[in-house]
Amino acid sequence: MVDLHVTLSGVRLDNPIIPASGTFGYGYEFAELYDINCLGTFSFKGTTRAPRFGNPTPRIAEAPSGLLNAVGLQNPGVDKVIAQELPKLKEVFHKPVMANVSGFSVEDYAYTCALLDKEEQVGWLEVNISCPNVHSGGMSFGTSPQAAAEVTRAVKAVTKKPVYMKLSPNVTDIAAIARACEDAGADGISLINTLLGMRLDLRSRRPLLANTTGGLSGPAVFPVAVRMVYQVYEAVDIPVIGMGGVSTAEDVLELMLAGATAVEVGAANLVNPFACRDILAALPEAMEKYGINSLSEIIGGAHHG
Amino acid sequence: MKQGRYTVEENRPLTADVWEMRLSGDTGSITRPGQFINIALEGLFLRRPISVSDWDGETATIVYKIVGKGTAAMAGFRPGKRLDVLCGLGNGFEVAKCAERTLVIGGGAGVPPMYGLAKALLAAGKTPLAILGFNRREEIFYEEKFRALGVETAVTTVDGSCGIRGFVTDALPERYGYFCACGPLPMLKAVCRACPTSGQLSLEERMGCGFGACMGCSCETKYGSKRVCKDGPVLEKEEILW
Structure with missing residues (x-):
């Protein structure tokens, strides 16, 4: 019997599989399809201080081995999330959940995180300083070590739960930004968010997305994720949650060897609603194939020897 | 919604670029006209959502227009081909709300x-x-x-x-x-x-997942934002903000 459990900032996860924010809503669409309590946890839809409709449509475009999205942080706002979404979620998910938070100013981040930190269901805060689809805030905080540190400090000052800073791959030196977050008190790093991309419609000669640009995700970005998780693992001593194009159990093992303590699955959920359940089911066999008895033991394994 | 394997029974052109495909498989999740299915295609990442034109206990008929790579590939499918399909998606037309003459x-x-x-x-x-x-x-x-x-x-x-x-x-x-x-x-x-009467409209939008998870196809309505794929594609005339 293989051991799937991992520990994320002192909280035990039955397994490292975490549906990524923005691909799993607040959980209940998927709870209708399978018992989502099989998951390690999940990261709910990015939540902001005020409600947001997001960007104009079209917001989705096909890409080779992936997709572009420019949803733009659509969410009902933190008050409704606490009043309506979390109680509904409680009925279908009985583990601590990861609260994903976005903002447009340092104060926004602190305000929203402080409110969600008080919620019993929330196990960790995942602070998204890497959304490429909003025109102020978002990614701009994740592309400079100083701004990333500032958000980290502000959030840490008003919260008690572990804070994971979700970083953008659209930078030249990911290690410097991860280190800045660690120095500012972050409990962990999660990465990668989507890569900024764009497609054109040959008929109209215009961008396919109303927002012009969007974030690329899916298997296309997996090697970028492996590289960045590897680099960040070397740069910091806090745990790393890896994500970016994961769609198989082997991908999970690869990201963990690169340095991930847990692994988020994003785009795969959108084409196979059972993706996380299927990956989880395939993990024991993949572990046996590669002689792995305990997942915890392989974290960062690529760095040793 | 159900995920399953469906078999192409028939695939034929109706016009120069509009084709009709009949699929066999478990159609139990189709409950209303106006619902759609989402088909996985080899070599393409996103599924292709296509509305159901007719269905019975064993088969569903879809009609699609060739507009890009995905639909062009579909036109090449021969009877017997097996497809990975999410079936019975979306909120279709509500017949009970329709008048005697609709x-x-x-x-x-x-x-x-x-x-x-x-x-x-x-x-x-x-x-x-x-x-x-x-x-x-x-x-x-x-x-x-x-x-x-x-x-x-x-x-x-x-x-x-x-x-x-x-x-x-x-x-x-x-x-x-x-x-x-x-x-x-x-x-x-x-x-x-x-x-001047009330009515229901089926909207179209570029979709990511087709089952309400990604928020890719949202539209603003009188009652807040709705997902075209899950709350729609059929919405009521009165709630749509143009």
Whole structure:
């Protein structure tokens, strides 16, 4: 019997599989399809201080081995999330959940995180300083070590739960930004968010997305994720949650060897609603194939020897 | 919604670029006309959402227009091919809300789901009145299928090459109590302006997942934002903010 459990900032996860924010809503669409309590946890839809409709449509475009999205942080706002979404979620998910938070100013981040930190269901805060689809805030905080540190400090000052800073791959030196977050008190790093991309419609000669640009995700970005998780693992001593194009159990093992303590699955959920359940089911066999008895033991394994 | 393997039973062109495909498999999750299925295609990441035009216990019929790589690949499928399909997606037309005499308006690629609706209205003892709009004679399909149901059917063409010259709104009858429509956005807007009654509209939007997870296809309504794939594609005229 293989051991799937991992520990994320002192909280035990039955397994490292975490549906990524923005691909799993607040959980209940998927709870209708399978018992989502099989998951390690999940990261709910990015939540902001005020409600947001997001960007104009079209917001989705096909890409080779992936997709572009420019949803733009659509969410009902933190008050409704606490009043309506979390109680509904409680009925279908009985583990601590990861609260994903976005903002447009340092104060926004602190305000929203402080409110969600008080919620019993929330196990960790995942602070998204890497959304490429909003025109102020978002990614701009994740592309400079100083701004990333500032958000980290502000959030840490008003919260008690572990804070994971979700970083953008659209930078030249990911290690410097991860280190800045660690120095500012972050409990962990999660990465990668989507890569900024764009497609054109040959008929109209215009961008396919109303927002012009969007974030690329899916298997296309997996090697970028492996590289960045590897680099960040070397740069910091806090745990790393890896994500970016994961769609198989082997991908999970690869990201963990690169340095991930847990692994988020994003785009795969959108084409196979059972993706996380299927990956989880395939993990024991993949572990046996590669002689792995305990997942915890392989974290960062690529760095040793 | 159900995920399953479906088999292509028949795949044939209706016009130069519109094809009809009949699939066999578990259709139990299709409960209303206007719902759609989402098909996984080899070599493409996103599934392709296609509305269901007709279904029974064992088969579902879809009609699709070749507009890009995905639909072009579908036109090459031969009978016997197995497909990974998410079936019974979306919120379809609500027949109970339709009046005794209900307009069933389809424009171009929006015609197919209206066929299933016409059948459902007949089964509910109501009288569908069909208006099918196309650009020109060569693009017309499904006219005979509507007539074969015994449904009073008007056809419009923009160039006047067949039926009434003009748009679907040029063929509105005098007496009806409700309307249902599917077609391009300008057509839906024109229909809402021209029809004083209540109605239901099937919207189209680029989708990511097709089952409500990604928020890719949201639209703003009087009652807040709705997902075209999950809360729609059929919405009520009164709630749509144009």
